[in-house]
Amino acid sequence: MESTTQNLSKSYQYIPNFVTEAEEEYLLRKISETPQPKWKNVTNRRLQIWGGHIGPGNTLITQPLPPFLTSYPKLIERIAATSAFDESTHKTPNHVIINEYKPGEGIMPHEDGPSYYPVVATISLGSHAVFHYHRYLPETESSSAPAPDTTPGMVASSSRDVFTGPSSQGGRAIDPKPVLSLLLEPRSVIITSGALYKEHLHCIQEVKEDWIIGAEPAERAGATDAGPDTATAYRIDNWESIEDEKMRTVVRTGGVLERATRVSLTCRDVEKTRKVGLPGFGNR
Numbered sequence: 001m002e003s004t005t006q007n008l009s010k011s012y013q014y015i016p017n018f019v020t021e022a023e024e025e026y027l028l029r030k031i032s033e034t035p036q037p038k039w040k041n042v043t044n045r046r047l048q049i050w051g052g053h054i055g056p057g058n059t060l061i062t063q064p065l066p067p068f069l070t071s072y073p074k075l076i077e078r079i080a081a082t083s084a085f086d087e088s089t090h091k092t093p094n095h096v097i098i099n100e101y102k103p104g105e106g107i108m109p110h111e112d113g114p115s116y117y118p119v120v121a122t123i124s125l126g127s128h129a130v131f132h133y134h135r136y137l138p139e140t141e142s143s144s145a146p147a148p149d150t151t152p153g154m155v156a157s158s159s160r161d162v163f164t165g166p167s168s169q170g171g172r173a174i175d176p177k178p179v180l181s182l183l184l185e186p187r188s189v190i191i192t193s194g195a196l197y198k199e200h201l202h203c204i205q206e207v208k209e210d211w212i213i214g215a216e217p218a219e220r221a222g223a224t225d226a227g228p229d230t231a232t233a234y235r236i237d238n239w240e241s242i243e244d245e246k247m248r249t250v251v252r253t254g255g256v257l258e259r260a261t262r263v264s265l266t267c268r269d270v271e272k273t274r275k276v277g278l279p280g281f282g283n284r
């Protein structure tokens with residue numbers, strides 16, 4: 001079934017200022033102080049995984065989340081209080097991936113995969129990003145569309161590939177035009193679920209600046225999709241929810257947002273869990 005931008009708007013909740021400036025500063029410090037071996041370098045970003053590792057059978061071998069996620073600030077509790085995880089197995093996120101992106105870094109289109117209850121809460125710190133959501137092309141359209149590997153960065157990847165780099169194997173063709181583009185302000189959370197989680201891919205483009213087309217109708221008349229050089233400009237679908245004054249002006253009237261280093265906290269509930277040392281027990 002065709003998803004429209006309008007019905008996809010039910011599949012996300014964008015909350016600006018979910019984290020205070022003092023909390024943001026503290027979190028960025030704690031994350032940067034994390035010992036080197038905890039960091040993993042992957043294609044175009046580095047990451048830390050908290051809550052345990054997902055092993056065979058999509059089962060999480062659980063480890064406690066660190067105090068900077070549970071005690072100060074009480075981020076996990078705050079996310080659970082949004083009700084987004086009310087129907088999930090543990091009613092709260094139990095797994096957090098922290099990604100760090102320098103300007104020009106991003107993440108290729110992917111799905112988050114079957115290990116998780118289909119809700120994800122992503123907190124942004126330090127810089128904005130633009131999240132684009134893409135649909136798969138139906139077989140009939142994809143046969144006449146360019147092959148995925150002729151469209152840079154537009155190859156479907158499985159959840160496993162997210163952590164090991166792009167793969168062209170088993171790729172389905174993706175519509176290069178996003179169905180939804182959301183601006184994520186620093187300190188905001190974006191919670192996605194439903195069709196957006198289950199039927200679409202998401203990505204962050206590998207650019208140093210995001211070109212934005214003004215969302216207000218007067219600004220859109222005569223707007224073109226192409227920015228200078230190879231950059232492409234996008235209209236931001238959550239433009240009415242942007243709080244920062246400068247970003248608010250840009251999303252309303254058009255302009256450029258320069259990326260800085262962004263740290264994201266991707267919080268999810270891994271449905272199957274197991275404690276170390278108790279094989280076959282504690283499947284909750």
Ligand SMILES: O=C(O)CCC(=O)C(=O)O
Pocket residue numbers: 097099107112122162202264265266
């Ligand atoms: O860093 C982000 O905001 C997105 C990360 C992501 O999509 C993932 O870890 O699956």
Ligand SMILES: [Fe+2]
Pocket residue numbers: 110111112202
């Ligand atoms: Fe993801």
